[in-house]
Amino acid sequence: ALYRAKADGRNTFHFFEQGMDSRLRARRALDLDLRNAMAAGEFELYYQPVITARSSTVSGFEALMRWHHRERGMVSPAEFIPMAEEIGLIVPLGEWALLQACREAATWPAGLTIAVNLSPVQFKSRNLVPAVINALTSSGLAASRLELEITESVLLQESEVNLATLHQLRELGVHISMDDFGTGYSSLGYLRQFPFDKIKIDQSFIKELAENPQDAAIVRAVTGLGISLGMTITAEGVETQFQFDRLRLEGCTEVQGYLFSPPRPASALGPFLTGRQMT
Numbered sequence: 001a002l003y004r005a006k007a008d009g010r011n012t013f014h015f016f017e018q019g020m021d022s023r024l025r026a027r028r029a030l031d032l033d034l035r036n037a038m039a040a041g042e043f044e045l046y047y048q049p050v051i052t053a054r055s056s057t058v059s060g061f062e063a064l065m066r067w068h069h070r071e072r073g074m075v076s077p078a079e080f081i082p083m084a085e086e087i088g089l090i091v092p093l094g095e096w097a098l099l100q101a102c103r104e105a106a107t108w109p110a111g112l113t114i115a116v117n118l119s120p121v122q123f124k125s126r127n128l129v130p131a132v133i134n135a136l137t138s139s140g141l142a143a144s145r146l147e148l149e150i151t152e153s154v155l156l157q158e159s160e161v162n163l164a165t166l167h168q169l170r171e172l173g174v175h176i177s178m179d180d181f182g183t184g185y186s187s188l189g190y191l192r193q194f195p196f197d198k199i200k201i202d203q204s205f206i207k208e209l210a211e212n213p214q215d216a217a218i219v220r221a222v223t224g225l226g227i228s229l230g231m232t233i234t235a236e237g238v239e240t241q242f243q244f245d246r247l248r249l250e251g252c253t254e255v256q257g258y259l260f261s262p263p264r265p266a267s268a269l270g271p272f273l274t275g276r277q278m279t
């Protein structure tokens with residue numbers, strides 16, 4: 001029996017090792033592709049409408065990156081952004097996104113805003129502030145129309161330096177949003193450190209809004225808190241009319257989600273640029 005167990009153990013180990021190997025190989029191949037993807041022009045920005053809750057009209061868009069891989073098709077940013085951070089590609093890639101998004105937004109009616117996600121790695125790079133200035137000047141977009149979305153992890157380390165960066169950005173006239181609010185370790189602590197313009201309530205709190213009274217209570221509390229601190233409150237991942245009605249009732253300023261529109265390519269934004277009501 002002992003011998004058998006050992007043999008099984010070895011077989012299992014061997015099998016496991018092979019699995020790791022092929023996964024590693026696949027990862028390494030994707031890694032190589034990622035390094036060439038920028039030069040090959042395989043990245044594209046999609047834009048998801050953000051809706052003013054009270055009026056049901058579009059207030060702006062969030063830029064979300066897409067990678068069209070030659071063989072694999074669309075690769076999710078949840079997969080390639082962490083890889084791009086690891087290999088140092090996120091800085092040039094993020095700068096490209098910033099410039100591209102500002103150029104696109106400059107063609108929209110002047111009331112509409114554009115939100116761009118910033119990776120913590122990009123945020124810490126010395127070149128961020130010059131990159132933002134460059135994107136604004138070369139696109140001609142008014143700074144007040146640009147929103148930069150950062151997650152709480154940005155304030156987790158080296159908070160002195162990062163706080164200084166936030167203030168520098170604010171001085172340019174751009175707006176700063178805290179993304180994925182409620183998923184980090186010290187969401188409230190960060191609101192004390194820096195006066196964000198906007199809080200984006202993470203979609204995990206919206207998902208079960210109808211069934212889960214805890215989530216409803218959290219959304220109500222965060223909204224009340226944010227509003228009294230003078231911040232805009234955006235709820236993400238709104239998929240149902242029920243969720244929208246509830247969020248409006250609780251006083252959320254903005255909503256975003258599949259109920260209104262998925263992220264779309266720039267060429268498909270026409271109907272959302274007209275100022276009409278979305279529901």
Ligand code: C2E
Nearest residue numbers: 064065077078081097117118119237238239256257258263
């Ligand atoms: P995020 O910034 O929290 O973006 C929201 C995600 O939710 C997007 O996923 C969006 O497509 C998705 N979403 C929107 N409405 C709904 C809905 O009603 N239901 C559900 N289930 N999902 C919805 P996406 O586009 O796959 O992006 C995933 C994440 O990748 C983003 O999360 C962001 O953290 C990162 N990311 C995307 N683009 C960029 C970028 O240009 N730069 C950086 N640094 N990160 C990016």
Ligand code: CA
Nearest residue numbers: 062117149179
């Ligand atoms: Ca975001």
Ligand code: CA
Nearest residue numbers: 179180200236
């Ligand atoms: Ca988010």
Ligand code: CA
Nearest residue numbers: 179180202203
């Ligand atoms: Ca997220």
